[in-house]
Amino acid sequence: MTGEDAQIFLRYDDDPDARLILQGDWTLRNYVKIGQAIVDLQSRLPSSVEGRALPIDVSAMRALDTSGAARLLELLGPDAAETIARTGSGMSRERSALLRTVLDATAAAGQVPERQSLSVLFELLGRVGLSMELFWKQTLTLLGFIGLTLQSLALNVLRPARWRVTSIVAQIEETGLNAVPIVALLTFMVGAVIAFLGATILADFGASGYTVNLVAFSFLREFAVLLTAILMAGRTASAFTAQLGSMKANEEIDALRTMGMNPIEVLVLPRILALLVSLPLLTFIGMVSGILGGLVVCTLSLGISPTMFFAILKEDIPLRHFVLGMAKAPLFAYLIAVIGCQEGFKVSGSAKSVGEHTTSSVVQSIFIVILLDALAALFYMEMGW
Structure with missing residues (x-):
């Protein structure tokens, strides 16, 4: 990979102690490559660390845009992404704000507002009020x-x-x-x-x-x-x-x-x-x-x-x-x-x-x-x- 490509590394030892190292350009240009790297990572992730919140190292990340933030959310999940967006974890202030925006937009898109059930009388009065207005x-x-x-x-x-x-x-x-x-x-x-x-x-x-x-x-x-x-x-x-x-x-x-x-x-x-x-x-x-x-x-x-x-x-x-x-x-x-x-x-x-x-x-x-x-x-x- 070149220096502009997005790379994901998983480092772990026998104790076991592992962390994710993210580097490269997490941009639209590398959107497909990032997706393939995420699939490869999930297939190679040892069972000893599955289900655990791994430490994240983003200090080597060169660039981040909305598509890269979406891939980051796909990799980490909403909880870990919220933690990184809130604490920074080595990210710049601008990238943390971008990740927080993508996280909020994704959460809002997945929410379906519940329609409050009203009685027929209230529905009728509401329609009459709207008509009069x-x-x-x-x-x-x-x-x-x-x-x-x-x-x-x-x-x-x-x-x-x-x-x-x-x-x-x-x-x-x-x-x-x-x-x-x-x-x-x-x-x-x-x-x-x-x-x-x-x-x-x-x-x-x-x-x-x-x-x-x-x-x-x-x-x-x-x-x-x-x-x-x-x-x-x-x-x-x-x-x-x-x-x-x-x-x-x-x-x-x-x-x-x-x-x-x-x-x-x-x-x-x-x-x-x-x-x-x-x-x-x-x-x-x-x-x-x-x-x-x-x-x-x-x-x-x-x-x-x-x-x-x-x-x-x-x-x-x-x-x-x-x-x-x-x-x-x-x-x-x-x-x-x-x-x-x-x-x-x-x-x-x-x-x-x-x-x-x-x-x-x-x-x-x-x-x-x-x-x-x-x-x-x-x-x-x-x-x-």
């Missing part, structure tokens, strides 16, 4: 992002030179104009279903004529804005999250910051402003389509002519129902856009993360829309509107 953190994050967007909007509303008109118009086309067919079709069909069910039930009481009031009242106050907002939550919020998430994964947002641009102004504000314009217009289209769906059913099933239908609509349905329904549209639009953009910025960089945050944006948007609509309905009722 996550909900609270998401709420704080959403409120912070809302404040950030409002601040950016306030700083730029009086600075027309910073308005991105092209981006806003493009987003209006994508979120508003392209969504007209699906919104109109869905609200038309729902209006027809409500009119059919209302006519069927009210016929038992001889009040089929009130089907017109039912359709108009429900769509002006609730169904048009609610259905449109849910459609936008599934269609637009997910698109915002996927777009911004892909940009985040491709480091395009970091590139914008590098060029001195504010991602909130460039990416978020145009989407918010576009949805603030699109959702009220789509809500109006939903109101008209839903009422037309009810008109078709009333004409075909109840014999109510279009002239009579619109006469009842004009006489019995006040304008305030239309105003109350439209008043909720900007709020829903703002929250849907903010949630979609915020989840896009939270993407970590993988395709899985994009999918998870896209799903989260849709769920959060629908939940917020339904919650606020219920609160608004209670508020309107208490105010007598």
Whole structure:
């Protein structure tokens, strides 16, 4: 062997007195040779010294790295290695620290933490607590992002030179104009279903004529804005999250910051402003389509002519129902856009993360829309509107 090779010597006498002499380079280069030397040593170890803690001499060891420390641990065992790491036994301070680190890492890797068994009640309470903590953190994050967007909007509303008109118009086309067919079709069909069910039930009481009031009242106050907002939550919020998430994964947002641009102004504000314009217009289209769906059913099933239908609509349905329904549209639009953009910025960089945050944006948007609509309905009722 050369001077750089690792060598293990066992010296013993007849009394018997033996000790291990370690020398050479205990490094990755000699990892295989050290292993073979350990096997040879164990085969040549006399029975008179087996099971005894032999004195170790490491003064002739030239070098030691983590692989050599692992072989040393394999040769001596954890107890003897702990003794050498603690006392030094001729080792330098650095090598003793390295051996102690390898020993601790090996011990930690072999330990499997015991899972404390809990009752079903404690498991349930723990899951509820974790869910509430996550909900609270998401709420704080959403409120912070809302404040950030409002601040950016306030700083730029009086600075027309910073308005991105092209981006806003493009987003209006994508979120508003392209969504007209699906919104109109869905609200038309729902209006027809409500009119059919209302006519069927009210016929038992001889009040089929009130089907017109039912359709108009429900769509002006609730169904048009609610259905449109849910459609936008599934269609637009997910698109915002996927777009911004892909940009985040491709480091395009970091590139914008590098060029001195504010991602909130460039990416978020145009989407918010576009949805603030699109959702009220789509809500109006939903109101008209839903009422037309009810008109078709009333004409075909109840014999109510279009002239009579619109006469009842004009006489019995006040304008305030239309105003109350439209008043909720900007709020829903703002929250849907903010949630979609915020989840896009939270993407970590993988395709899985994009999918998870896209799903989260849709769920959060629908939940917020339904919650606020219920609160608004209670508020309107208490105010007598």
